[in-house]
Amino acid sequence: MDGAPEKQQENATWLVTEFVLVGFSNLPHLRYTLFGLFFLTYLVTLSGNITIITIIQVDRTLHTPMYRFLAVLSLSETSYTLVTIPNMLAHLLMESQAISIPGCRAQMFFFLGLGCSQCFLLTLMGYDRYVAICHPLRYSVIMRPTVCLRLGALVFCSGFSVASIETSMIFSSPFCGSNRVEHFFCDIAPVLKLSCSKSAGISLAIFFLSVLVVLVSFLLVLLSYAFIVAAILRIPSAAGRRKAFSTCAAHLTVVIVHFGCASIIYLRPESGARPEQDRLVAVFYTVVTPLLNPVVYTLRNKEVRVALRRTLGRSRGGVAPTALNEIGSSMRQLAVAETHHEVHEDSAASSFGPCVFDFAVMHRSLQCRRSPADGATSPAKRGRAGRGSADRESEGCFLIVLRGEEHPGASAIPWGTG
Known part of the structure; x- marks a missing residue:
């Protein structure tokens, strides 16, 4: 049959050489509606993240570790969506849902690598907030540019190292029997089900790594915020406490959504997996969550909104920043503005x-x-x-x-x- 995956018979066992992504094939009447909805969301996500990166790059008042990490997070989110959404959109318009095993392996590697890196990056951003609020006088020393660069490199090296280990374990044995992946991209659980080995050891090792990445990262973020809350409660004025909490609200919102979705998918027993439910949650953390990042950080962050208006004003021939703005920039570089x-x-x-x-x-x-x-x-x-x-x-x-x-x-x- 045309488009059917090739198979090879050895010892009465069908060895799969190509996967078929089931995706949303059970909803043929909604195919074009889903394509339009996902495509528009994807365009908004791309434009939002690119806008954040551009604003942080061109506006000197945002050249602080907090906003540098935000730019890296936006770049990571953009790359994260490039791994899954274009392929999903193409399959919504095509009859063939096939994907080669090397293509599936590459997609899984980059998806897991960027996902793990985001967990570590959100943890690093939580530590940055802790230093800014609890040790503001030493902030510029602790979070100096060379340290931030090394921490950022460590985040992505660690994330892709975990992805390399997990991908190697999953694709270490051949796949046999069914070739249908009950998902719209190559994720861990649906691909592992097709493995010939059915090794409990591999499943346990992958689960342990998932716990290490998701749960430990989340606990470290909670630890940072425990110290932050203790420090904020010492502020005598209600206005000061409100301003301090506002600097953490956007980050905390993204943390809860990101780690919440990751926990639902990767921190549960295999017996509790339901393909339809998994696809719904996966749509949320691959399509909706990347959109949440630019929305939260632009609507809830006053400095980003001010920088956006200033950048748009300059592009339209607006006046140059005043002396007071220049002084504000210098004070932010000294991390004084972090105290609000x-x-x-x-x-x-x-x-x-x-x-x-x-x-x-x-x-x-x-x-x-x-x-x-x-x-x-x-x-x-x-x-x-x-x-x-x-x-x-x-x-x-x-x-x-x-x-x-x-x-x-x-x-x-x-x-x-x-």
Whole structure:
């Protein structure tokens, strides 16, 4: 029959050389509807993630570890959808649902590698929030660019190492009997069912790795947030607590959805598997969850929304950032903005977690003058400068003084400050 997978008979056992992805073939009347729905969702997901990556790249105020990790997460989500959705869309329009065994193996490797890397990356983002909130004075030192680069490389190396081990175990033995994969892509459980060996050892090893990746990563995120909540509760003002929680809300939403779906699929006994239910959950975490990332991080994150408006304004010929924006950028680079404190014009003292900050912001509408050691001109010479000097004086000069001191409760934080 045309399009049927080739098989080879050896010792009365059919060895499968090609798989057939069942997908949504049981819903032929909804084929074009599903294609339109998934295609539109995919376009929105791609445009949203690409927008986030572009904004973080072009806006200097977002050049912090938190937003760098968000850009990496958006890139990972984009790659994650490229592995499964285009193939699913093609099969919705084609009669043949066949996929070769090497093609199935490659799809599974990249799907698992990117999925595991996202688990580790969300854990790393949780640690970044912990450092920013519980150790803000040391944030720029702990999360310096070289450390972030190494941690990011470790995340993806670990994720693809786990994927390589699992894929090698699943495809280590031939496949026989049925060639129908009860899914719309090559996932672990439906492909493992077709293996000739039916080894309980392989299933147990894969389950152990899944627990290691999903459950341990999730517990580490919860541990980070336990320390974050303890630090936030020390903030005396309700407004300060609200602002601190808002910095974590988007990340926590993505964590719950991502780890929730992964737990339903990969942390359960094999006997509880139902193909129809699995496909429904898989649609959610391969189509809906990647869409959730740009929506949550743009609608709930004020800094990303402001950066988006600023970027669009610049592209339309808007004015350049003001001096106050430049100062805000510098303060964010020092991780001061991570604390989200209110800074008053004369002085303000506010508490954040285990640390206390005193900010004094003074504005002088005078020309910035250097000390005599730096070759500053005398007042008489400056007086002779005439109107040009007066014009320069009107530009103003901002002086920001930051003074931080340890709070007596800092020792209550279990993780040492080094």
